[in-house]
Amino acid sequence: MTVGVRVLGELEVVRDGLLVTPSQPKVRQLLALLAVNWNKVVRTEQLRTELWGDSPPPKASTTLQVYVSNIRRMLAGEPRSASGTVVHRPRVGYALNLPEHTLDIARFAELARSGRAELDAGRLEEASSAFRGALEEWRGGPLCDLDPGEVLAPHVARLRQERAAVLEQRIEVDLVLGRHLDLIGELRELVQEYPTHEGLHAKLMLALHRSGMRSEALSVFQRLRTDLIDQLGLEPSASTRRLHQDLLDGEVNQDQPAGTTSIRRAKSWWHPPAQLLPDPAEVIGRDTEAERISGELREVSKLAVVTVAGGPGVGTSTLCAHVANQVRESFPDGQVYADLLAHESPGEVLAGFLRAIRGPDCWLPASEQERADLFRSWTARRRMLVVLDNVTAAEQLALLLPGGEGSAVLAGCRRRIAGPNGLPVTLRPLSATDSLRLLEAMIGAQVEREPDAAVELAELCGGLPAALIGAATRLALRPHWSISRVVHRLRAPGDRLGELSAGRLDLLASVERTSSLLDGDQADAFQRFAGLFGTAVSVPEFARACLIGERAAESRLEQLVELQLVDVEENRPQPGTGYFTYRMHPLVRLAALAIGERHQESLRATIR
Structure with a gap:
């Protein structure tokens, strides 16, 4: 269940995509006050004052508890989990206990902090992007559909001031970036809304001047002066008069707008990561x-997501690296890569991406979700390729998606991952012909001398590129060995995995990494399959071997299929039963037996 509370505009509560905003005025008022103080305790006396002023009803405490219960049920959707949303501190007050990313006011505050940090570091493009993201959280005046009481009203005024400050900072940054033409329309609207705001008028004057509209810039000053005298009885400030005089003299600083002398560009750091x-x-x-993958990644009208799944040793990582290099020119804003096995969490991966993009000393949000939001914000207007390896869950992938159309994600996965808009690609072992082609590419002369032995070597490797490359690498390093010698050594199943390993190409380690994702029942099913069935197995046979029902047996087998440790033998169910037949690759089976034996040795050592 997902929930969101919005106060930067009309009060809204969204639960699982549906509006569930309360209609009762007092409940709305209470929720609003808790939301603008999210994750902070609001004292009971303040809540009572906000709701009833100096005239609370006789049973105000009981009524307040009822209102709080209504909010809890509305946010949680079910009574069992309701108590965690609004926390009661006895004899103190209440706090709205929600993750920060679920409240627009928290997202606005974090993006505004990010913008100011980028501004302090001189990264103006990033500062502008963060400020824009903060302002996009607003849908109108804060809590514009409520009549705030004396406690809530100062918070509403504060939010208006904070929005105005962020807006002015964003405009200042955009002026320094030379976006004066884009700003003129926005500034015209703002000076009409705030006719005596000198800072906005000064920025409009400068934008007009830079756009070649000097006479209009001078007219803006005259209108401002008239409004200030008529409404406040004041002349424009010294800085505004100085800007007006500079316009008359033609001596306006083209690099810095009035009032932005603290804004500076960072020393050039950024270049597209590769x-x-x-x-x-x-x-x-x-x-x-x-x-197929290349065509999908080059699609510029959407965010392209391609997931490539395959069993251990089938070459998922190699194919992803190859395709990524083929399409890299389509992503001029950079290409980033991460092996998720080398990182503790997606948050750590995001930290690496953000440093690659924005510099090693860039400011980073503390939470994983905030880093994901910042990454999407930075990539929203860029074309970037994200390449991931060893993805094991859809939740990991969701946090690492860039934000812009025309960007793309290519993910090598240790399990099948389904997404609403992605292209799933499944890799199978190579055919006998392609297996021989791979051997010929690496040890062509030896294959020509021993064609029959090469055919048997390809069969023993079962079409797995990792095994074929491991065997070919061993022969290349030992040119005095024949293919027949390697084949003879591989015929002994107990030695086969060790003979086929070469450096990082270790099939046993790859199977072990995937099997570590199994829970207890799945791990038991994996070991039973390897130990009891040499080739294929039906669901009824597997159910009898595991002493479980057929539905449970089918479920465990399908879970192994999702992790690419077991294959479906045919894509049609058996007549009569409706069940499929399942098969384990011979080399995966050997790895499973070796993993099981290690586990047994560990248990025996523990008992001793």
Whole structure:
């Protein structure tokens, strides 16, 4: 369940995408006061004063508790989880206890802080983007559909002032960035809304002057002076008069607008990050998949998300690295890469992305969600490629998505991940022909000398590129060995995995990393499959072996399929039962048996 509370405009409460805003005036007023003080205790006396002023009803405390209960139920949607949303501090008051990203006022405050931090560091593009993001949280005047009492009213006034300050800072930054033509229309509207605001008038004068409209800029000063005298009996300030005189003399500073002398550009740091892994020289047997992925990633009208899933050793990482290098020119604002196994959390990955984009000393929000919001904000108007490896959950992927149309995500996944708008691609082991092509590409002369042994070697590797490359690498490092010698050593199942490993290409380690994602029942199913069934198994057979029902057996087998540890033998169910038949790759089975034996040895050592 997701919930959101909005106060920067009309009061709104959204739960699971639906508006559930309360209609009772006092409940709305109470919720608003708690929201503008989110995660802070509001004293009971203040709540009573806001709701009833100096004339509370005889049972004010009981009525207040009823209002709080209504808010809890509205936010939680069900009684069991309601108590955590509005926390009661006995003899003190109440606090609205919601994550910051669910309140627009909290998001506004965080983006405004981010903008000021970027401004202090001289990163003007990023400061402008953050300020714009903060202002986009506003839908109108704060709590414009409420009649605030004496406690809430100062908060409403404060929010108006905070918005005005952020707006003025954003305009100042945009003027320094040379966006004067874009600002003229906005500033004309603002000076009509605030006819005596000298800062806004000064910025309009400067924008008009820079756009070649000097006479209009001078007219803005005359209208401001007339309004100040008529409404307040005051002359414009010395700084505004000085700007007017500079306009008359033609001596306006073109680099800095009036009132922005503290704004400075950072020393040039940013250049598009280029973090892609090297392009593999040749990727064999994946032409169809590579063409599909490339076409999707180059789609400029949307955020393209491609998930590539495959079993251990099937070459998911290699294909992603190859395709990413093929399409990198389509993403002029940079390409970032992260192996999620090398990071503790998506928040750590986001920190790396933001530093690559904005400099090693950039300010970073504390929370994971805030970093994700900042990453999306920065990428909203850019074309960037994000390449991820070893993704294990849809929740990880969701936090790492960029924000702009024309950007793309290419994710190598250890399990199948379904998304509403993504393109899922599943890799299978190579065919016998492509397996031989891969061996020929690495040890062509030896394959020509021993074609029959090469065919058997390809069969023993089961079409897994990691195994084929491991065997070919061993032969390349030991040119005095024949393919027949390697085949003879591979015929012993107990030695096969060790013979096929080469450096980082370790099939056993890859299977172990994937199997670590299994829960207790799934791990038991994985071990039972490997230990009891050499080839294929039906659901009824597996149910009998595990002493569980057929539905439960099917569920566990399908979970192993999602993690690419087991394959469906045919894409049609068996006649009569409606169940599918499942098969485990021989090399994955050997790895599973080795993992099980390690576990047993660990248990025996613990018992001793």
